[in-house]
Amino acid sequence: MSQVTAPVAGLSTAEAEAHRRRGEANTAVGGATRSVTAIVRTNVFSFFNVILFVIGVALLAMGRYSDAVISVGLGLLNAVISAAQEIRAKRKLDRLQLLDRADVLVVRDGQERAVGPEAVVRGDVLRVRAGDQIVVDGPLLDGVLTGGLDGGLNGGLYGGRVEADESLLTGESDPVVKNPGDELRSGSLCVAGEGYQLARDVGSHSYAGRLTAEARRATTDRTPLQRRIEFVVRLVIALTVLMSSAILAQAAIEGFTVLRIVQTTAVLSGLVPYGLFLLIAVAYTVGAASIARDGALVQQVNAVESVSNVDVVCTDKTGTLTTGRLTVHEVVPLRGHDVAEVEAALGSLAGNATTPNLTMLALAAELPHTDWQVREEVPFASSLRWSGMVTDAGTWVLGAPDALAPRLREPIAQAAVNERTRHGLRVLLLARAAGGDARLRDGAGTPALPAIEAVALVALADELRPDVPQTIERLCASGVTLKVLSGDDPGTVAAIATRAGLHVGEPVAGAQLDGLDDTDLDRVVARTVVFGRVAPEHKERVVRSLRRQNRYVAMIGDGVNDARALKSAQVGVAMRSGSSVTRDVADIVLVDDSFAALLPARREGRRIIGGIGLSMHIFLTRVASQGLVILTVTMLGLGFPYSPTQVGLTLLTVGVPTLFLTMWARPVPPDTRMLATLGRFVVPAALVTAGFGVAVYATLYQAITVGFGSGRTPTQVIDEFENYTGLTYGTDTDFATASATIGAQTGLSTFMCLASFVLILFLAPPSRLFAAWTHPTTDRRPVLLVAALVAVFAAVLFVPALYTYFGLAGPAAPVFVIVLPALALWFAALTAAFRLRLLERVLGLDDLPDTQRPFPAATDIP
Secondary structure (H helix, E strand, O other), X not given: OOOOOOOOOOEOHHHHHHHHHOOOEOOOOOOOOOOHHHHHHHHHOOHHHHHHHHHHHHHHHOOOHHHHHHHHHHHHHHHHHHHHXXXXXXHHHHHOOXXXXXXXXXXXXXXXXEEOHHHOEOOOEEXXXXXXXXXXXXXXXXXXXXXXXXXXXXXXXXXXXXXXXXXXXXOOOOOEEEOOOOEEOOOOEEEEEEEEXXXXXOHHHOHHHHHHHHHHOOOXXXXXXXXXXXXXXXXXXXXXXXXXXXXXXXXXXXOOOHHHHHHHHHHHHHHOOHHHHHHHHHHHHHHHHHHHHOOEEEOOOOHHHHHHHOOEEEEOOEOOOEEEEEEEEEEEEOOOOOHHHHHHHHHHHHHOOOOOOHHHHHHHHXXXXXXXXXXXXXXXXXXXXXXXXXXXXXXXXXXXXXXXXXXXXXXXXXXXXXXXXXXXXXXXXXXXXXOOOOOXXXXXXXXXXXXXXXXXXXXXXXXXXXXHHHHHHHHHHOOOEEEEEOOOOHHHHHHHHHHOOOOOOOXXXXXXXXXXXXXXXXXXXXXXXEEEOOOHHHHHHHHHHHHHOOOOEEEEEOOXXXXXXXXXXXXXXXXXXXXXXXXXHOOEEEOOOOHHHHHHHHHHHHHHHXXXXXXXXXXXXXXXXXXXXXXXXXXXXXXXXXXHHHHOOHHHHHHHHHHHHHHHOOOOOOOOOHHHHHHHHHHHHHHHHHHHHHHHHHXXXXXXXXXXXXXXXXXXXXXXXXXXXXXXXXXXXXXHHHHHHHHHHHHHHHHHHHHHHHHHXXXXXXXXXXXXXXXXXXXXXXXXXXXXXXHHHHHHHHOHHHHHHOOXXXXXXXXXXXXXXXXXXXXXXXXXXXXXXXHHHHHOOOOOHHHOOOOOOOXXXX
């Protein structure tokens, strides 16, 4: 368009101010996220933390200060980790803006004036030039006078045509020609031409505003593992509350005594899953650090586990499958021209271009060129679809074959063009002017083609990222489905997807999805691999459709047009080189712009699942067996089986083993029936372990009680129990009961600890002897762990300072005479229960399909 010399009158200053007061200004989209106070309050006073805080208060009232600190401290630690993560995400979302803040030109009082984008109001007239970002929605005008929306469009004619790059919004890589009356959308970029635009939709009503608001929408998907762990924790806490309430109710009837307080403390200290929260937080953090080394930056910690569940990956084309650059696929000389001559002409045409586009950059990079004396140049424009130069070496033109065809002296074979286009190649025609003095513009300076002769066809291809075919092959081999969602032509996208190794079938255009209801859409999405010409809302609908079909979706993108789909997927993945908006809303950022990093991320997530799954087996078996022992012993009237200090031994039986087993775990596929698998292990293990534990406790309790009642107890033994209990034999009436309790507790703790250590070998069997639950593993580290734990526990039993600290009696032969045979019988009984699948047989579940053997040991999957 020629330079406008006369000013165009839009709104007056007073009219613009009136629009602003009515709330019609182009103000930046405000934050839609929760306040920091709300985030902190929600995380500090979550369901689990409230329980931990109540328990902490109860322990304080009982004088158990160290246990109270642990309860409250872990609650606060959990709250701090969760709140910090959410506040960080909130700040990123609050900063998120699709539009830059560079000044724009508006017409006020008949004068062009530079103002900030937020000063634009509805009804303004904006001047749009090449290089400007469009900041509001509205039509391109062909004539304006005063008044804008309020005054009508009835003034002098100032026609204009622009080319808009809408790739940021739609993903379509080619600029779109906009004629007067066509819509210009905020967030797009004017790359050629100039004209005037009417500001119709501004601020949150504009396209960019709506996209920004949608991208800022806070979404948090809990992973399957998190949901299952939440269920388990609720179950355990319910059990703890019921048992504590029963003890307190009995105390209310009989009177509150020190004994009842100790019993309640033991329950609260022993059954509440303090370490489980910390274990998961540590596992996610370590996993995130490991994934970062492979090129994936985790922004939502649960994405470490979530990515392991992914069974379908939706990806954009440009920037993800391809680099965004073009490569020279083929040069085909025509009319007897020499290949070397053609390549030299193409390289020189590209190398001497003053404003090279992607095509020229690709040609210049791969073909030789010489410097030409350029006398006239017509840069490439979407409206022309060709570019050219008048040089000392002749007049050369490069453009789309159909755009050059009307000026060709002899037509070219269209079949050659169609065949290459069908394979997704971008085909251009190199031509040379027939006359030596040919020009590329007419007398008015408008670009015009002279008569030309075809020289060569040039086929260019989108450059695939080098690791894409191998990554797609490995993902497909592991059972992951891929779908390509792009704003480009469906045929072109399908051809590129085929080159990448996908079996694409029939591609579908976005327009075909518009009239479909959810049921029809689900059928189309299930069978289609490639979607072309899709808008952001189409991508979001496809992702939601997959989720309705119970698929676990990862969405990979790099542009703003992908942000809504990233938010809707269970795992949003962004390229580092992509839009800042996309990076801010993503769960994972690929720092090397390679989605090959998803493979190690997926493997690490599965390793975490395997480790936490093993830890859950150990943790729940300990809780269930300990709860059953407390319940049974209390019902038998044999005292209380634990003291709070003895509960500290769970550091050896649960804390240390789960830490190392999680760290050593190998990747395993997610178990969709994890709770059922846990039940098949935990119920038999807890019942058998509790049964033998109660037998050990009752036997020792009865033996010690009878021994003191017989009057034949050795003096040395009496002295030791007086030291343990602080009571005097023959004087304190409850001496025998207290002595029997601490002796039986020592035997029970010894049995339970040793059984817990052997339980590790059931979960990671070093040989067929222990392989009653799962297959043997070649990893010998669990055996070394068990040996180390046994050695540490032996020190607890034989070192006075340690067994006194844990509230145990010293080493005594009767304890080992009872415990060791009981341990052997327990091993045989539990082996039989697992091998014969007694739980399934008793419950009548042995023929059901969900009672298959568990997956191989998580410590032995390569």
